[in-house]
Amino acid sequence: MKLLYNARIYTLDRSAPRAEALVIEGERILAVGGADLIDQVDARAEKHDLGGGTVLPGLTDAHMHVHQYALGLKKVDCETATLAACLERVGERALATPPGQWILGHGWAQNDWPDLPSEGEGFPTAAELDAATSDHPVYLTAKSLHAGWINSAAMRLAGISSSTADPVDGRILHDAAGAPTGILLEAAMGLVNGALPQYTVADVADAVERAQPLLWQMGLTGLHDFDQRTCFMALQTLHQSGRLGLRVTKSVPVDLLPHAHALGLRSGFGDDLLRIGSVKVFMDGALGPRTAAMFQPYLNEPENRGILNMDGEALFEIGCQAAEVGLSVAVHAIGDRANHEVLNAFEQLRTHEHELGLPALRHRIEHVQVLHPVDRPRLAALKIIASMQPIHAISDMSAADRFWGKRSRYAYAWKTQRNHGARLAFGSDAPVESPNPFWGLHAAVTRRRPDGTPAPEGWYPAERVTMRTALEAYTVGPAYAAGVEDRLGRLKPGLLADLVVLRKDPFTCPSDDLLSLASSATMLSGEWVWQAP
Numbered sequence: 001m002k003l004l005y006n007a008r009i010y011t012l013d014r015s016a017p018r019a020e021a022l023v024i025e026g027e028r029i030l031a032v033g034g035a036d037l038i039d040q041v042d043a044r045a046e047k048h049d050l051g052g053g054t055v056l057p058g059l060t061d062a063h064m065h066v067h068q069y070a071l072g073l074k075k076v077d078c079e080t081a082t083l084a085a086c087l088e089r090v091g092e093r094a095l096a097t098p099p100g101q102w103i104l105g106h107g108w109a110q111n112d113w114p115d116l117p118s119e120g121e122g123f124p125t126a127a128e129l130d131a132a133t134s135d136h137p138v139y140l141t142a143k144s145l146h147a148g149w150i151n152s153a154a155m156r157l158a159g160i161s162s163s164t165a166d167p168v169d170g171r172i173l174h175d176a177a178g179a180p181t182g183i184l185l186e187a188a189m190g191l192v193n194g195a196l197p198q199y200t201v202a203d204v205a206d207a208v209e210r211a212q213p214l215l216w217q218m219g220l221t222g223l224h225d226f227d228q229r230t231c232f233m234a235l236q237t238l239h240q241s242g243r244l245g246l247r248v249t250k251s252v253p254v255d256l257l258p259h260a261h262a263l264g265l266r267s268g269f270g271d272d273l274l275r276i277g278s279v280k281v282f283m284d285g286a287l288g289p290r291t292a293a294m295f296q297p298y299l300n301e302p303e304n305r306g307i308l309n310m311d312g313e314a315l316f317e318i319g320c321q322a323a324e325v326g327l328s329v330a331v332h333a334i335g336d337r338a339n340h341e342v343l344n345a346f347e348q349l350r351t352h353e354h355e356l357g358l359p360a361l362r363h364r365i366e367h368v369q370v371l372h373p374v375d376r377p378r379l380a381a382l383k384i385i386a387s388m389q390p391i392h393a394i395s396d397m398s399a400a401d402r403f404w405g406k407r408s409r410y411a412y413a414w415k416t417q418r419n420h421g422a423r424l425a426f427g428s429d430a431p432v433e434s435p436n437p438f439w440g441l442h443a444a445v446t447r448r449r450p451d452g453t454p455a456p457e458g459w460y461p462a463e464r465v466t467m468r469t470a471l472e473a474y475t476v477g478p479a480y481a482a483g484v485e486d487r488l489g490r491l492k493p494g495l496l497a498d499l500v501v502l503r504k505d506p507f508t509c510p511s512d513d514l515l516s517l518a519s520s521a522t523m524l525s526g527e528w529v530w531q532a533p
């Protein structure tokens with residue numbers, strides 16, 4: 001038995017929102033109360049004086065790619081202020097890498113680079129990378145993960161030439177002479193996959209295990225993962241060997257739905273550490289590469305309305321197949337057109353579930369990045385979870401203003417969703433962004449970049465939410481989405497003891513202090529998994 005005392009505890013339990021002490025028996029919370037708990041508890045209990053620190057329920061990132069995040073910790077960080085700085089990092093890595101070995105990198109965003117040459121249609125080209133190294137194949141993924149940039153050596157290994165056809169749902173950019181420029185959009189990125197170094201399940205398991213302490217330090221005790229089969233296998237490897245220290249809800253890629261259906265696999269299968277989540281479907285692309293599906297064209301690109309992968313009818317068919325076996329559906333939708341089609345599909349699916357006497361599953365839209373005004377109340381009306389990433393608003397605001405213009409008023413609109421009554425689940429889409437939930441909380445409550453811009457009130461400040469709403473979206477919201485709200489997300493008797501201890505109180509500290517907030521101790525299932533030295 002453990003007694004945690006001398007703490008400012010935010011339980012997120014409406015019947016007893018504040019407390020000063022907690023008693024934990026095994027993996028569960030036994031009692032929550034005031035300082036008087038100390039006198040009532042068994043004398044043999046281990047006593048932990050939290051020194052006046054703040055305690056919150058452990059945070060969950062409701063949308064991340066843990067496999068890619070973990071492997072990405074070893075990649076060249078391409079999130080630089082200029083193209084030149086990115087190329088310099090690639091050059092440095094080349095010096096430390098044996099010739100012929102792949103150099104992988106992630107995080108570039110060409111829209112942020114002032115020194116981009118004009119040849120590449122708004123993108124960098126292979127020529128620039130060739131100047132950094134011609135001895136190594138180089139593959140750098142964009143921050144959005146919807147575009148890839150390769151050098152000539154990588155192009156040769158991947159067999160991409162002027163005659164390579166665009167794959168379905170993807171595009172290879174070409175120069176005026178018809179040669180590929182080195183930029184692959186959407187599904188065209190898959191052309192490189194066969195040539196890339198292959199990671200085994202054990203490699204991924206080791207990488208995830210090494211990433212865990214970083215996530216605990218950020219205050220995370222859980223995540224909803226949207227990576228693939230190797231990731232699922234790696235997570236099972238970690239779980240079976242007792243090394244999994246995060247609660248993971250694992251999505252099922254839509255191309256595997258027929259197998260999941262044949263097997264009768266349903267959302268929630270597993271245990272409190274690793275369980276099956278939703279079937280993940282992609283409806284469109286992303287804002288950065290201007291592939292998000294829009295009703296009206298992108299500003300200054302009258303022909304471009306993005307890429308819609310399927311219409312609502314096709315998604316409905318997928319939804320029926322999933323719902324029949326009890327699998328919920330999580331649909332990536334960025335553009336207003338994509339979100340509209342998804343909502344149409346969910347509307348039909350709700351009727352279908354009702355008619356067949358199926359349970360109303362916890363379907364979700366991932367990102368909900370921009371909505372047509374008439375669609376704003378529909379997530380709440382259909383009980384669809386709004387899985388959003390506050391940090392995206394901060395990184396994307398200038399691109400959104402430039403490509404969507406006035407439509408940005410309806411973008412990243414978590415307050416609107418909250419007001420309509422939709423359930424919010426917040427995440428980071430790491431490695432697209434850092435999984436640090438305190439950066440996400442800062443973005444959600446300020447809508448300002450870390451440098452304070454746009455001052456003083458932030459970008460479309462009407463969409464700011466309170467700390468309580470934002471924190472619930474990292475705790476109660478993801479627990480609901482995973483169907484475990486009776487066991488996780490709050491601190492109350494009977495629930496699993498997942499919590500984080502902070503030196504500052506996020507409810508009262510200046511909002512900019514959130515940016516440097518980290519866990520001083522993180523507990524999972526009643527055990528400290530991380531304690532600051």
Ligand SMILES: [Zn+2]
Pocket residue numbers: 063064065226429
């Ligand atoms: Zn994602």
